[in-house]
Amino acid sequence: MTFISNLISGISLGSVYAIIALGYTMVYGIAKMLNFAHGDVIMVGAYVAFCSMAYLNLPPIVAIVIAMIACTLLGIIIEGLAYRPLRKASSLAVLITAIGVSYFLQNAALLIWGSTPKTFSSVVGFDSISLLDGKLIITAESIVTVIACIIIMIGLTLFTKKTRIGKGMRAVSEDKDAAELMGINVNVTISITFAIGSALAAIAGVLLCSAYPILIPTTGSMPGIKAFTAAVFGGIGSIPGAMLGGILLGIIEIFSKSYISTELSDAIVFAVLILVLLIKPTGLLGKKITEKV
Amino acid sequence: MLKVENINVYYGQIHTLRDISLEVKKGEVVALIGANGAGKTTTLRTISGLLRSKTGSITLMDENISHTDAHKLVSKGLAHVPEGRHVFLQMTVQENLEMGAYTVPSNVKAGIEDVFERFPRLKHRKNQIAGTLSGGEQQMLAMGRALMSKPKILMLDEPSMGLSPILVQQIFDIIKELNESGTTILLVEQNAEMALQIAHRAYVLESGHIKLSGTGQELANSDEIRKAYLGG
Ligand SMILES: Nc1ncnc2c1ncn2[C@@H]1O[C@H](COP(=O)(O)OP(=O)(O)OP(=O)(O)O)[C@@H](O)[C@H]1O
Ligand SMILES: [Mg+2]
Numbered sequence: 001m002t003f004i005s006n007l008i009s010g011i012s013l014g015s016v017y018a019i020i021a022l023g024y025t026m027v028y029g030i031a032k033m034l035n036f037a038h039g040d041v042i043m044v045g046a047y048v049a050f051c052s053m054a055y056l057n058l059p060p061i062v063a064i065v066i067a068m069i070a071c072t073l074l075g076i077i078i079e080g081l082a083y084r085p086l087r088k089a090s091s092l093a094v095l096i097t098a099i100g101v102s103y104f105l106q107n108a109a110l111l112i113w114g115s116t117p118k119t120f121s122s123v124v125g126f127d128s129i130s131l132l133d134g135k136l137i138i139t140a141e142s143i144v145t146v147i148a149c150i151i152i153m154i155g156l157t158l159f160t161k162k163t164r165i166g167k168g169m170r171a172v173s174e175d176k177d178a179a180e181l182m183g184i185n186v187n188v189t190i191s192i193t194f195a196i197g198s199a200l201a202a203i204a205g206v207l208l209c210s211a212y213p214i215l216i217p218t219t220g221s222m223p224g225i226k227a228f229t230a231a232v233f234g235g236i237g238s239i240p241g242a243m244l245g246g247i248l249l250g251i252i253e254i255f256s257k258s259y260i261s262t263e264l265s266d267a268i269v270f271a272v273l274i275l276v277l278l279i280k281p282t283g284l285l286g287k288k289i290t291e292k293v
Numbered sequence: 294m295l296k297v298e299n300i301n302v303y304y305g306q307i308h309t310l311r312d313i314s315l316e317v318k319k320g321e322v323v324a325l326i327g328a329n330g331a332g333k334t335t336t337l338r339t340i341s342g343l344l345r346s347k348t349g350s351i352t353l354m355d356e357n358i359s360h361t362d363a364h365k366l367v368s369k370g371l372a373h374v375p376e377g378r379h380v381f382l383q384m385t386v387q388e389n390l391e392m393g394a395y396t397v398p399s400n401v402k403a404g405i406e407d408v409f410e411r412f413p414r415l416k417h418r419k420n421q422i423a424g425t426l427s428g429g430e431q432q433m434l435a436m437g438r439a440l441m442s443k444p445k446i447l448m449l450d451e452p453s454m455g456l457s458p459i460l461v462q463q464i465f466d467i468i469k470e471l472n473e474s475g476t477t478i479l480l481v482e483q484n485a486e487m488a489l490q491i492a493h494r495a496y497v498l499e500s501g502h503i504k505l506s507g508t509g510q511e512l513a514n515s516d517e518i519r520k521a522y523l524g525g
Contacts, residue, residue, distance in 0.1 A: 164398060182364075
């Protein structure tokens with residue numbers, strides 16, 4: 001039974017990574033940059049939801065919506081102020097800027113909310129499910145997280161496949177000049193991508209803190225790095241890849257924690273990543289189409 | 294229809310286009326020919342707003358577009374088929390065509406039917422991923438995609454590049470047809486002979502400036518052109 005219960009925690013943790021990884025992968029696909037501040041947007045989302053619930057006594061669902069709106073705006077502002085001026089700069093300059101934004105957000109959070117951990121109260125209102133006479137307990141948070149992840153995955157896939165803006169995003173991610181020549185406003189499309197990724201980060205932050213309730217200004221950084229790893233693992237730029245990578249990473253992490261060693265679990269996660277990249281440099285679902293000349 | 298006056302374009306410090314002026318009148322096919330590196334592609338990219346000229350002006354149907362964003366020009370009636378086709382390789386033929394109608398979603402259905410009529414080969418490959426099309430098919434797709442926005446003026450950058458003689462002939466026939474059905478055309482070509490055959494007028498670009506201009510006929514008969522571009 002511990003195996004199944006570990007598997008469920010793995011899938012649930014992995015679902016959070018997957019939701020975060022979607023933000024990394026969409027932004028990478030479109031702007032060809034690693035938004036290292038993405039993890040910290042999660043933390044901001046969690047704080048905003050925390051404040052809405054703890055100080056304003058708002059119901060969880062309203063708190064989540066407020067957190068999503070706040071993160072959407074934050075994402076658009078970060079992109080507009082920090083990254084847009086660097087659209088033609090070297091990728092190293094963009095990377096360093098992203099790290100700068102990450103530190104800025106962490107320190108701003110420290111200033112606003114202080115370093116004392118906040119105890120996040122779960123947004124999930126119902127009880128855990130107990131199966132097989134209590135031998136297998138599935139937490140309500142796991143169920144909600146996995147369902148949220150599935151809904152987001154389906155929603156995003158439909159969005160990019162079926163809607164005009166979604167198709168425009170795919171066009172921009174493939175070829176910015178050609179997209180511009182089709183009449184697509186590339187800058188607006190990039191903003192929309194940041195907005196969606198950041199709104200998802202808010203959801204991820206709330207779900208993460210509902211399962212692991214300690215909230216501090218660096219709460220987002222480790223999950224951020226792991227989710228980035230998940231995105232690379234699954235094939236950066238690929239939406240199903242982010243999903244698969246996230247869930248596998250969560251499972252690997254929980255299994256290494258319970259069967260091998262808690263201390264080594266992160267090292268094992270990254271070792272698996274390196275192994276996958278050695279065997280398949282584009283990640284599990286990453287594809288490379290050779291250009292015809 | 295399109296008027297370019299004294300534009301100067303730089304790549305960093307390098308002065309690439311020097312005082313280029315050219316005009317395309319309504320209903321014309323105008324060819325822009327010249328050797329590799331003469332600045333033909335740079336000229337088209339500047340007209341369509343992907344590059345900016347430091348001085349001078351570009352006018353499209355009496356409107357100054359020198360500072361207009363590239364994506365806004367599509368709905369003003371300008372379409373540009375870039376050098377190297379630049380179709381969306383991971384999208385299907387159908388999706389590529391839909392992207393062409395991004396500014397006129399209402400034209401998707403009729404536009405696609407029209408493109409399939411002009412390029413029957415694309416019809417059978419409707420659901421094929423563009424990256425797996427042959428070079429010629431990609432060129433047709435790039436042209437079809439540009440037509441989806443119902444352009445008044447179409448700029449083509451080396452549509453014959455890398456195609457077999459039969460296909461080149463086909464592409465030129467289509468360009469002629471398009472022109473006869475009312476589309477104004479600015480055509481950049483290495484294949485000077487064929488370009489001059491269908492062009493009402495032409496400009497010869499050399500190292501970033503206009504060296505000669507005249508009717509297609511005049512240039513085709515000029516000694517200078519024969520020596521430099523038509524192999525004697
Ligand atoms: N992005 C760029 N940065 C710097 N220089 C460039 C850039 N693009 C083009 N050039 C230079 O500008 C000049 C004109 O190039 P352009 O592509 O316009 O030539 P072209 O006439 O289209 O040539 P071809 O027939 O080979 O396509 C060339 O010397 C080229 O090296
Ligand atoms: Mg060229």
